[in-house]
Amino acid sequence: MPGQELATPNPPPDPSQLPDSILTYKVQLDTKNFLDQKELHAVQAFRRAADYIAAAMIFLKDNTLLERQLTPDDIKHRLLGHWGTCPGLVMVYAHLNRIIRKTGQDALYVVGPGHGAPAILSCLWLENSLAPYMTPYTRDKAGLEKLISAFSIPGGFPSHINAQTPGSIHEGGELGYALGVSFGAVMDNPDLIVTCIVGDGEAETGPTATAWHGYKYIDPAESGAVLPIVHVNGFKISERTIYGTMDDKEMTALFSGYGYQVRFVEDLENIDQDLAASMEWAVDEIHKIQKAARSGHPIVKPRWPVLILRTPKGWGGPKSFHGEFIEGSFHSHQVPLPEAKTNPEQLSALGLWLKSYGPHELFDKNGAPTAEILSIIPEVDDKKLGQRKESNTTYHALDVPDWKSMAVEKGTQQSCMKVVGEFLHDVVERNASDFRIFSPDELISNKLDAVLRDSGRNFQWDIASRAKGGRVIEILSEHTCQAMLQGYTLTGRTGLFPSYEAFLGIIQTMMVQYSKFVKMSKETTWRESVGSLNYVETSTWTRQEHNGFSHQNPAFIGAVLNLKPSAARVYLPPDANCFLSTMAHCLRAKDYINLMVGSKQPTPVWLSGEEADRHCIAGASIWKFASVDDGLHPDVVLVGIGVEVTFEVIAAAALLRKHVPALRVRVLNVTDLMILGPWGSHPHSLSDADFDALFTSNRPIHFNYHGYPIELKGLLFGRPNLERVSIEGYREEGTTTSPFDMMLANHTSRYDIAAQAVRAGSQHNGKVRLDAHELASRFEHMAEKDKAYILEVGKDPEGIFDTPVFE
CATH class of the missing domain: 3.40.50.920 (Rossmann fold)
Known part of the structure; x- marks a missing residue:
């Protein structure tokens, strides 16, 4: 009514007023003098060199070591790349190298901010992991000039990490999947730690939010571990990030709720000491959890470590220009000085920025990194992040049973899925560490439950399936199933993704992104083949039980048809024997996207085993x-x-x-x-x-x-x-x-x-x-x-x- 005040509801509690008890899982460490001066200076030199190269890659086509004053002719015609995330990615890479060299730890580095390619490529060049695969990129002046001048131009490296990047098993761009891919990569890789950088922009996605639960499907007795590092630099392309507005109590409450113990890395004055101590603490915690599980005394619901790394966006780049903040703002997200070729002031600012790294102190007269930088790089090639066998050369062919011995009688009515479930049971039995099924809680509904008879699920937080070696990952998130399947496949193994037909479309774009990765992989000379991505669509629109219109959608077929013909395979086997033949073929195939569509309800078996074999071949x-x-x-x-x-x-x-x-x-x-x-x-x-x-x-x-x-x-x-x-x-x-x-x-x-x-x-x-x-x-x-x-x-x-x- 006029003049009447509206009732005001009680305001929600201010998150900053959360009780201090919420910080129980915020880990405190003494980091002040963790590294001796020699190690500290080596790490800092590595970072300066990699940051310099990364920045130069975005801007320079000539004069790559600043041997004379910069001129407009030294600047590329098109400035492409993303600077803002690079300093943080480089920092983590440097500290990973130090730990690997010190301990011999097997590790991969998965980067969610995929547009941080300059950071990763610069580190790969410093550790000499480009030249073994691409001869022009030698670790000398000629190779460095090639790397810097050819970045993000036709014929050179693209502006994002992809299959042409040694050591990569994940292509950024479509955000949200890095963490899930990392969990898939460590499954059945007991000695491997995957350090996964989750940008605070990527952290806003639904797939990432679910993937934080991924460790609950990791049995530390049989698998490796993921070390997640949330890189909070505060900004996306042009907006603050959600995580960038959260204080320590809120972040600790979030991640301790997920089940982690949380360590903040944010002492900017002593960032290298802080990160070195924090990463070693995290690796030690991982080893403690694994040792307990492998000695027969597993920790129930172990709290795995997570690091929250807070640094300014574009750290080390230009602070500001004409009164507009660059470092620590969204203006550093892509190219901080976008008019450097045509604007003399910006060109001068670029020169000062690049000189601030002191490149003449970081490279010898031949253009190679100094001995100080090399002192923290792993000495053994196959320990280097860019040369790990898991990312390049490890396809394990499955032992696939003879399906014809399991063929069912012609003229009977059989469920394709029930018959194939028995076949998959034997596949699981024969391939105890190279095959897994990733399913969004639909395995029994889809009549594939025979695989659970002697194996089971691998859900570590469920007392019924904990530490029993199950081969089935069931989580009600198609995104997480797909991401884990990708990580598992790209590190050499084979998986299967059965789903209700209508809901495979949820991961359509993920599948397309993956197929692009495989296409580019096949165009390299050094990546080997990987197992195919295998999908089974069932619970189809054609046979309804209690589901309605929402469960009727065969559109995923069209998504696969749109792929490059060299990758796309769509099979619609007409009966159980044909489905057996098709499944056996798909589990042996490499480099394809295989989609198999079939029925879980009993239908006639039209063809004998021999007839089905001939039919499927034709x-x-x-x-x-x-x-x-x-x-x-x-x-x-x-x-x-x-x-x-x-x-x-x-x-x-x-x-x-x-x-x-x-x-x-x-x-x-x-x-x-x-x-x-x-x-x-x-x-x-x-x-x-x-x-x-x-x-x-x-x-x-x-x-x-x-x-x-x-x-x-x-x-x-x-x-x-x-x-x-x-x-x-x-x-x-x-x-x-x-x-x-x-x-x-x-x-x-x-x-x-x-x-x-x-x-x-x-x-x-x-x-x-x-x-x-x-x-x-x-x-x-x-x-x-x-x-x-x-x-x-x-x-x-x-x-x-x-x-x-x-x-």
């Missing part, structure tokens, strides 16, 4: 048992792609045999989707002659497809005479309804197929043409009758999914 075949005269001289070709939609094609062929015996029908099944593309568009695509042998050169073709019809249209584009093709698939129609009602709603039912077959086939069959309208109308009427029955009774007609009989 990718498609004529199913003579369902065709007229074995498919000879057809009037129409009916094609099934997917388990349930293929069933409907077979059922339609049986209907036509009964009601339209004059119609000559050829039935095909396609199990390898990629064969359909025009010759040369994909390694698996059929030649024109082979395509015509299967599909004919001039007869109508009707596809009953599991996915979206537009995907098939795109795949077929370029094949001749496509006006004869019709396609039905998922039309985005659905609800919580019966399985056959889903077929009817999406026009993929036997009746829809039969009606289309009559209309199309009548063009080449005069007998059928006379009655085509009447016959097609009869099938459409059958569909309406079944629809009415389902709505009235609440279930599908009896026997609708019995194996079709051909009279």
